[in-house]
Amino acid sequence: MRKLNYQDALALTTEKLAHGGIFLTVKGETPNTMTIGWATIGHIWNRPVFMVLVRPQRHTYEMLKKAGEFTVSVPTKNPLLKELAFAGTKSGRDLNKFDGHGITAAKGQTIETPVIEECGLHFECKVVLTQDMTGERMDTALMDRCYPERDFHTMFFGEIVDCYTTDE
Template identity: 40%
Template sequence: MYKEVNFTEISKELLDQLQNGAFLTVKAGDTVNTMTITWGSLGFIWYKPTFTAMVRYSRYTYELIEKAEDFTVSLPLNGQLKKELDICGTKSGKDVDKFAQCNITLKEGEVVKSPIINECDLHIECKILYKQPMDENAVCQEIKDKSYSNGDYHTLYYAEIVKAYIKS
């Protein structure tokens, strides 16, 4: 059973867990994929609560999210799913069925087309408002050296949080 919450009520839990891993899940047509993210940003932009996700061009998820209107972020808050987060962060959905390999199940989103990871505790459903490929010339050298030495930059997806809920 889930309880709907305002994104400001869960911001600490979301940001604390995000650093340890969350599942970004997207559905394009009949294809669903999930990947582990450890970066993202909560905010309030354009009079809307937002989550900004970053997806590298090299990821299979990038192919899907470019065709999608939305995505979900599912977070395990009780130390569970560490192995699953590792697999979903190192394996490609092009090569393996992550859901079967990790024994994780999907549940339909309540507002968006993309599903959530049912075994998680906290979920946000996000509608993409704006996407922006990174301009490598605008990135400071320290960040380039640390995060983009191979030139595999991200596209940033600014999305409205249309629903947030937590297991009760």
């Protein structure tokens, strides 16, 4: 394990977000992970922040609100496309995504939420703001394309408290 400055992980993380997705994991009685393709990383409030979007109907949503923390794991050597597709189409309400589906929950370094062992890049985050989207003031074309059912996301802003690689 080698610590990283989150800025050194931006290019790979944003490339994976745009092409296949990355894993968002939350702790709970049974940890859960989901695939995300929409997120942003930046520096606000004098802190490094990873903002993830989760719809209220997702199993991850209530878990994340309760946990107040999350991890983001980025595939590096192995693209894990099959595992990302599975995690993005199955609900943790119905099954344990870590039970025989090609991904393993591993202990994180700083927070209680696990990371995905098969990934080589990890962000550990503590939620500092939760903001519901309403569509108010959103570009109409964007809203019609991304939210035709008006099923808006909630934005979870997580302070990045740790960033590291487990690749050798």
